[in-house]
Amino acid sequence: MSLKVQLTLPRRDFTIDVALEAPPGQVTSVFGPSGCGKTSLMRAIAGLESQATGQIQMGDEVWQDASRFRPAHQRDIGYVFQDASLFPHLNVYDNLQFGLKRQPKHKRRVSLEQAIELLALPPLLKRQIDKLSGGEKQRVAIARAIATSPAILLFDEPLAAVDIPHKQEILRYIQSLHRELDIPMLYVSHAIDEVARLSDNLLLLEKGQQLASGKTVDLLSELHLPFAHYEEAAAIVDTTVLGIDPQYSLNQLKFADTQISVSHGQLQPGDKVRLRIMARDVSLALIPPQQSSILNCVPAVIESMVDEGLAQKLVRLNAGGQVILSRITSKSADDLALKTGMPVFAQVKAVSLLL
Numbered sequence: 001m002s003l004k005v006q007l008t009l010p011r012r013d014f015t016i017d018v019a020l021e022a023p024p025g026q027v028t029s030v031f032g033p034s035g036c037g038k039t040s041l042m043r044a045i046a047g048l049e050s051q052a053t054g055q056i057q058m059g060d061e062v063w064q065d066a067s068r069f070r071p072a073h074q075r076d077i078g079y080v081f082q083d084a085s086l087f088p089h090l091n092v093y094d095n096l097q098f099g100l101k102r103q104p105k106h107k108r109r110v111s112l113e114q115a116i117e118l119l120a121l122p123p124l125l126k127r128q129i130d131k132l133s134g135g136e137k138q139r140v141a142i143a144r145a146i147a148t149s150p151a152i153l154l155f156d157e158p159l160a161a162v163d164i165p166h167k168q169e170i171l172r173y174i175q176s177l178h179r180e181l182d183i184p185m186l187y188v189s190h191a192i193d194e195v196a197r198l199s200d201n202l203l204l205l206e207k208g209q210q211l212a213s214g215k216t217v218d219l220l221s222e223l224h225l226p227f228a229h230y231e232e233a234a235a236i237v238d239t240t241v242l243g244i245d246p247q248y249s250l251n252q253l254k255f256a257d258t259q260i261s262v263s264h265g266q267l268q269p270g271d272k273v274r275l276r277i278m279a280r281d282v283s284l285a286l287i288p289p290q291q292s293s294i295l296n297c298v299p300a301v302i303e304s305m306v307d308e309g310l311a312q313k314l315v316r317l318n319a320g321g322q323v324i325l326s327r328i329t330s331k332s333a334d335d336l337a338l339k340t341g342m343p344v345f346a347q348v349k350a351v352s353l354l355l
Helices: 038-045 092-100 112-118 134-147 164-180 192-198 330-335
Strands: 003-010 015-022 027-031 053-058 061-065 077-080 152-156 185-189 201-206 209-215 234-245 250-255 258-262 272-278 282-285 296-308 312-319 322-329 343-348
Touching: 003 038, 015 027, 015 038, 015 201, 015 209, 027 038, 027 192, 038 152, 038 185, 077 134, 092 112, 092 134, 112 134, 112 164, 134 164, 164 185, 164 192, 185 192, 192 272, 234 258, 234 322, 250 272, 258 296, 282 322, 296 322, 312 330, 312 343, 322 330, 322 343
Parallel strands: 027 185, 027 201, 077 152, 152 185
Antiparallel strands: 003 015, 003 053, 053 061, 201 209, 234 250, 234 272, 250 258, 282 343, 296 312, 296 343, 312 322
């Protein structure tokens, strides 16, 4: 079932006005700076904002429209907050049981055992909450939300208070949920690396207004949107593992009409792998480079270019249907006489796997 939302919600400094659809089995990220209305939007979807007007529909069930307003406890939602919000007087297992009691047995699609396994919680079940790390608390909070067998999961910046090592760990768990649970997930964040790694779809919010929405891989590389002009600007591409070069432990991935090599273990042929290619790590050449230490050289065509100040240009490339960004100096662009429609070779210096 898809979640369909069309909402208006007045805030003190602006009005939130959003239309979105969250398909089942996909992560839809809501991205924007602090104070842009992300959390208010999530609260409205959860039924916690009585001033919100419009329509919210989950599958065939209308949660809200001009004539009805289903309260929060009657909306089939699993909500994970920035703060894990666990009961300190209960141990981990009892916290999970408390969440399970919310859902009638005939509506339970996820067993408590499955939620525990998905978040790797067996070693923690008897632990008291004050004996958990921040990352462990968030894993318990996510499992508790899953145990209610919700129709949709809402994540409101769940990693904001988690340190980097635990953040990476929890991201892997959320990715596993992405694969295992065929329900929509809404993920609020102002961290672009989280959005790039997790989301299938993206909604960009600024002062309550919807600036853009669509596929994440498309929006992150659109030159008219702010993402492409961040210092950490990058293109996101989805690839498939073809095999491995055992001599050098290099995985060969299908990338557009060619292959790309990455050094990373534990990949198997047929695995689906998302790559992040930073614009600053892509240089351009007019002919295939000879005797270069850069392994990956991808034929591409220049789609468009924009100035970034006087010193730099940002180039959007089409590599067999996949988009790559390249940030180069204006002098290099002039020396190569680059222009739209020109075939070039993109030398990819480094590739990050978003696992």
